[in-house]
Amino acid sequence: MISTQEAERSDAPRFSIIVPAYGVEAYLRDCLDTVLNQSFTDFEVIAVNDASPDACGEIMDEYAAADPRVVALQLQENVGLGRARNAGMARARGTYLLFLDSDDTLLPGALAAIAQRLADTGDPELLVYDYARTHWDGRITPNAKRKVLADSPEGAVGLAANPGLLELLQVAWNKAYRRDFVERWGFEYPHGYYEDTPWTYPVLVAAESIAVLPRVCVHYRQRRQGSILHSTSRKHFDVFEQYERVFTFLDAHPEFDQWRGPLFDRMITHFRVVQNSPGRLPEEARAEFQATLQSYADRYRPAGHTAPARRSASGARKAVAKLPAPLRGAARRAVRTARQVKAAPRRLKKPVRSVVLKGYYRAQRMLPVQNDTAVFAAYWNTDYSCNPAAIHEKLRELAPKVKTTWVLKPGSRNTPPPGTNVVHPGSFAFWRAMARGKYFVNNVNFPTRVVKRPGQIHVQTHHGTPLKRMGVDLTEFPIAQGDLDMKTLVRRVDRWDYSVSSNSFTTAIWDRAYPAEYRSLDYGYPRNDVLVRATAEDRRAARAKLGLAEDATVVLYAPTHRDYQGVPAPLLDLEHLAARLGKGYTVLSRAHYFNLDAPAGSAAGEARGIVDVSKHPSLEELFLAADCLLTDYSSLMFDYALLDRPMVIFANDWEVYRATRGTYFDIHVESPGHVVETETDLLDVFLSGRWSDSESTKLRTEFRRRFCEFDDGFASERVVRKVFLNEENVPPIALPPERPTPRTRG
Incomplete structure (x- = not known):
């Protein structure tokens, strides 16, 4: 039944979908996309920015500008989830109100199913539909109370005819509410935690007609961090x-x-x-x-009420419950361990050295943490480079009394400066450093066996801005995930205290790809300080070191790794490209570090016009020497953009790459330069001069504005002052005029 007021407003949509958001920029696009891509289209989306400190407001404005069904409501101060929903309701025009949390998603066809069920049951005051939980590790688990929905009466009835609805999770987003019913009763959300409780129960009690749709319409995201629970x-x-x-x-x-x-x-x-x-x-x-x-x-x-009997606990559970609260967690873990040991088969003895190392590491952890020590590693202990090396150098300058240790395998391309202690991974010295160090800096992860002690501080610097899917976002891409165990990954991530980021886009991605309680250091990438501060003399020195002619046009070819290739194979005939470009060009060929044993192009060695720089010790020197970066989907493009030099993207396998690895955006839409898909077009871009034309400049400028947001040449100093010197007022980010000042995060 539709009210007279609603009948008079024939332009009103069937549904008003209210999406409040705070601190969820990593998920908001997914949420809105699942609504806007529904087959049923008679709706409006009221997106409420609850004064979010991240990009939620900008994302809402972007969607509102692109789709007239979206209304972006920007609140000037944070009011909390309940009041944000109220603000959305006040702007709603639809016959029915739906709520969707901004990190959850609608399943395809959900709105069509909801609309059909409402029509079939005579437009009841309330419709309750099902949901499933989606977990960070890719699991999808059904609603534990789904049988309540399956066993519900066929038509629309009051709560007395379906009292089991009270057992369902107290949430706003598993129901469609007829708006005249909500307004007649004056229902609103209160402020504070558990705000769904005084909304859900009165709504269920007051509704005279409640229909049920036992179909999963919402995926309820179970985040590892960010929930009040x-x-x-x-x-x-x-x-x-x-x-x-x-x-x-x-x-x-x-x-x-x-x-x-x-x-x-x-x-x-x-x-x-x-x-x-x-x-x-x-x-x-x-x-x-x-x-x-x-x-x-x-x-x-x-009066006279008797509570239902509670399920009796096991003897072990009863014993644990009687313990003082601080001991209960350890006791529960001990019970679980005892059960696992009892059920597990007898294990084979490990090699003596492994047993001795474990005992040694355990003994070292009983000694005090050495507060003036720091342990560094990069790229799985293979090199002295990247963000950890840049932080290390700045630490030696600003805090020279801190004793530093680098974890390195033999034969690394670069070595730390004199005075740095070097240990081999897995050695006694390594485990002593891991047991007693104060600070730990890495651009990947330390071994799973590492136990983080109270007082130790872990800094994750990462090693690039992510175009490709990372972390737990790989659960949908089994080829790329390979043998990466997600539970092991998150145990490692749980050790992080700080995560370094070069732009707000990356900050949001890390938040969803590596779900844990760490603090994002939105400071820029330390390894890029040298690029931001580079001069013309630095360029000349880099070219001279490589033996490059001053007047040569130098193209750095640096492709990324392909997960779908069992054996790395070249995707570009580099020798043919160099031959066609001619004498005025020199191509520097840089293989991905995963593929150092495979040729980067079709030539097995160096050909005329090609210099293999795969083992060159400094990527930054190669950047400085190059006039243009030719890449595909490598994160190097985000760093090279700081030099404001042309880039060309060779995306000849884009669909395969996107299907097997997954990406966070379309390189054709947000590109730092011309995107080509064939070798013929690639040659044309260079021979015609388009590689450095005005369109290339325009694309690069927009790319820099978004992805070079924090890099101003002082990232290393900010990290050292914040982490090692414990200074809160680190130097502010100061960007040149062509790159606007970044948004500050709360």
């Missing part, structure tokens, strides 16, 4: 006030007294979930929480 805070006491609102509603409507008993049981169950969930309550607040729980139980227990 993972936070330790007194804000969890908000659950009491939220249930007080539920019973205030019942007090005002005695016609619903029959629901006092069931809602009392739901309240007590919810309180106990909060109380018993590890990590939610501060330890010093647990007694107060129990006392408050008891007072609410005494206040709201209906």
